[in-house]
Amino acid sequence: MPLIDALQADADLFTALRRDLHAHPELCFQEQRTSDLVAAQLTAWGIPVIRGLGKTGVVGVVKAGSSPRGLGLRADMDALPMTEHNTFAHASRYPGRMHACGHDGHTAMLLAAAKHLATNRNFDGTVYLVFQPAEEGGGGAREMMKDGLFERCPMEAIYGMHNWPGIPQGQFAVCDGPIMASSNEFHITLTGKGSHAALPHNGIDPVPVACQMVQAFQTIITRNKKPLDAAVISVTMIHTGEATNVVPDTCVVQGTVRTFSVGVLDLIEQRMRDIATHTAAAFGARVDFDFHRNYPPTVNHSAEVAVLREVMREVVGPEATLEMEPTMGAEDFSFFLQDKPGAYFMIGNGDGAHRSAYAGHDGSGHGGYPLGPCTLHNPNYDFNDALLPLGASLWVRLAERFLAPR
Incomplete structure (x- = not known):
């Protein structure tokens, strides 16, 4: 199953949106501009919005058909308290704040999927688009739950996606059981x-x-x-x-x-x-x-992983659907998985070569700054915009598969 044509056609739109988010990073529970932008986009596409869960959290609600079933798709929104070394045009405008973990890209991918789901609605049930604050140490997932996320948005399962440097662009990775540590x-x-x-x-x-x-x-x-x-x-x-x-x-x-x-x-x-x-x-x-x-540890549920793997194989093929080696890094998506079935998985961010598109021909950044490693929580990191149509396609196909008419 190839990438969705409409999402590829919208690539420039969501690239611009992602880079705008990157230039305006906000720390945990301070994501006011980000949540305003997310809510405005969802509203413009006719998607009802719930705000205030976990202080700055936003949930878009896309309904289709008559089924009472529901599915949650989650993106994190917050940045890190660190200074960016990149000097490209969309680098952070705020010293001491940087999207060094790709949450700007996660937000843009889910927004792209939201637009397509609202336009086409080829599923039976409700997709809850969960834009979560404060993953970086604030426990935003836990705070959204305290504010009634699962009571107000009844869902059978929830999924989360994170970019992963080192996994080649065009590949996904997931595993059963523990994927990240406490x-x-x-x-x-x-x-x-x-x-x-x-x-x-x-x-x-x-x-x-x-x-x-x-x-x-x-x-x-x-x-x-x-x-x-x-x-x-x-x-x-x-x-x-x-x-x-x-x-x-x-x-x-x-x-x-x-x-x-x-x-x-x-x-x-x-x-x-x-x-x-x-x-x-x-x-x-x-x-x-x-x-x-x-x-707590992030522990995937086997049944939900099985559905996800099928969708991955349809989108990128079996050879590009990898088995993820668990990591001792941590993730507050774990709170969601303690309460609901679901899975957390990775989309390959590549090796950082995508940054050459806005660097000098010799591989250096503007002003002669050499590009350092494109790894998570690194001042030289940047999300790979080529992933936006791919990640959004995966979200759409997963929603359509999980909520297929019965």
């Missing part, structure tokens, strides 16, 4: 007793306590969890001391934990707490242990 943070404060560094016996040094504790954490991975259960404990920050000749009072240890299951996460949190508590006690120090769970 995201969790720990903040541990060890309190000893400061002293002169030449007289350490007069104090309680929290630094060797932290060293012992950090080393012991890795035994959780190697000796406490099952070898086949994937997990990561990364200590990424240790802050202590102000002078070389002073034993500090405190030492702060921070980092992240990633797992593919809640059970493994429960084990790791408890063992980390035990190790921190008893290591501190062994040295006569005190400990304040804080463990914060951000996003």
